[in-house]
Amino acid sequence: MTTTISGSIHALVTPFHDDESLNLDQMRLHTDRAVQAGADGVFCLGTNGEFFQQTEDERLAVLEAVVDATAGRVPVYGGAGAVGTKETVRIAQRMQAAGADVLSVITPYFAAASQDELYRHFAVVAGSVDVPVLVYNIPARTGNTITPATVARLAEIDNIAGVKDSSGNFDAILQMIELTDPEHFAVLAGTDSLVLPTLQAGGAGGITAVANVYPRTMVDITRKWAAGDLEGARAAQASIRSLRNLFALGNPNTIVKAATNAAGQAVGPCRAPFNLLGDAALAKIADTVRADQAAGLG
Numbered sequence: 001m002t003t004t005i006s007g008s009i010h011a012l013v014t015p016f017h018d019d020e021s022l023n024l025d026q027m028r029l030h031t032d033r034a035v036q037a038g039a040d041g042v043f044c045l046g047t048n049g050e051f052f053q054q055t056e057d058e059r060l061a062v063l064e065a066v067v068d069a070t071a072g073r074v075p076v077y078g079g080a081g082a083v084g085t086k087e088t089v090r091i092a093q094r095m096q097a098a099g100a101d102v103l104s105v106i107t108p109y110f111a112a113a114s115q116d117e118l119y120r121h122f123a124v125v126a127g128s129v130d131v132p133v134l135v136y137n138i139p140a141r142t143g144n145t146i147t148p149a150t151v152a153r154l155a156e157i158d159n160i161a162g163v164k165d166s167s168g169n170f171d172a173i174l175q176m177i178e179l180t181d182p183e184h185f186a187v188l189a190g191t192d193s194l195v196l197p198t199l200q201a202g203g204a205g206g207i208t209a210v211a212n213v214y215p216r217t218m219v220d221i222t223r224k225w226a227a228g229d230l231e232g233a234r235a236a237q238a239s240i241r242s243l244r245n246l247f248a249l250g251n252p253n254t255i256v257k258a259a260t261n262a263a264g265q266a267v268g269p270c271r272a273p274f275n276l277l278g279d280a281a282l283a284k285i286a287d288t289v290r291a292d293q294a295a296g297l298g
Contacts, residue, residue, distance in 0.1 A: 003075045003101045003132055005162045005186040006204040007040030008195075008222040010211035013257050014049045014062055015267040022058055023268055028069035030212075030265060035073050037215035038223065040205065042070060045079030046104060047141060047166070048209045048253050053271040056091060060098055067099035077207075081106030081136065085121050089128045096129045104134045104164060109142035115150045122154050132161035138190065139167055148175035155185040164207050166190030170197060177202045192218070193244055196237040199225045209252070210240050212260045212267070213289065214297045239297055242288050249281045258282060262289040263298075 012034065015026035027044075034042050044066045045051040045059050054062070063078045070076050078100035080092040085108075092103050105125050107118060126133045135154060139145040145167065154160045161184075165173050168191050176187045177198075186204035189195045195206035199222065211218040217236055224232035246255050251274050258277055260267045262285055269275040277285075 003161075005041070005075075005102060005132065005134065005188070008038070008205060008211065008219045009041035009043050009077065009188070009207045010034040010037075010039040010215060010218070011043045011046045011048045011190075011207050011209045012066070013209075013212050013253075013260060013267050014044070014054070016271065017268055020269065020271045022054075022061060024061060024065040026266060026268070027062060027065045030267060031066045031069035033265065034211065034215050035070060037211075038219040039074055039211065039215060040219075040222070041075040041077055041102070042066060043077035043079070043104065043207055046077075046106075046136070046207070047138060048212065048256055049079060050253065050271060051079045051081070053274075056094075059091065060094055063095055063098050063100060075101035077102045077104050077134065079104045079106065079136075080125075081108075083108050083110060085124050088121070088125050092125055092129050092133075096131050100131060102132045102134055102161070103129060104136045106136040106138065107142045107144045107146050109144065113144045115147055118144065118146050119150055119153055122160060123157055126154075126157050126160050130159070132159050134161060134186075134188075135163040136190070137163060137165045137167055137172075141166075148172055148179055151176050152179035155180045160185075162186030162188060162204065164188045164190040168194070170194055173198055173203065174201055192240060193237070195221050196225060196233050199233075209256050210243060212256055212265070213243060213263045214240065214292065217297045239292070239295070242292060246285055246288055249284065250277055255285065258285045259289050262286040263293065 015023040189198035189206040220236040
């Protein structure tokens with residue numbers, strides 16, 4: 001297994017036209033922007049990629065556009081998750097065939113699942129493909145939390161290569177780091193504000209939504225940390241606070257997309273109903289992005 005899962009991995013939004021149809025040309029441009037900014041990987045069809053609002057065929061079309069635009073320069077992560085195991089296996093196999101280097105698999109959602117059920121789900125999916133699998137923990141969205149102990153069990157499976165933890169619970173990240181072998185298993189922050197703390201604790205990096213708006217700034221966190229410039233990494237991490245504070249205005253996906261548009265990248269709206277921001281919120285987002293860009297974020 002040659003794919004290195006580490007660094008600044010950019011969780012790309014999925015561009016749509018105003019009529020909410022896929023904008024694959026913009027998807028390619030947005031992917032190239034991330035690579036040009038120094039991303040260590042691009043992650044499509046995660047939460048910010050609105051996988052839950054797309055058909056299976058649409059998801060494959062997005063992945064194919066990202067693979068095409070990346071042209072082998074960095075690994076492509078594809079969000080292959082679904083509610084059921086059988087459906088997830090089918091999507092995972094299709095994504096592997098379409099060129100995904102790593103498959104991100106979200107915990108099943110809507111129905112409650114035990115830890116044994118979650119373990120079996122991930123083990124079956126991993127056994128159905130030959131590429132690395134990343135466990136995606138985001139309990140606020142799915143209603144299911146995968147515990148550090150279960151993550152440690154899954155880490156024993158050869159091609160389960162890491163976890164993206166978006167719980168916001170730093171203690172859970174610390175436990176995942178303590179319970180797994182960093183030589184063979186990557187613990188990644190899925191919360192932008194925890195990228196540097198995760199690196200400091202021995203984690204592998206972060207999968208970042210803010211990178212849609214400020215790709216170079218998010219790369220700076222991991223690059224400066226790797227170069228031993230702790231103060232520079234801290235400054236880069238702190239600089240995204242004003243944008244993160246905007247998440248209180250609504251659905252974070254919607255805020256990220258509005259901010260990306262405000263930054264000059266025409267990624268369009270989220271799909272309804274998650275796209276109704278008022279004029280005051282849009283103005284605050286635009287003002288914040290303008291001020292951040294003036295301060296050197298980008």
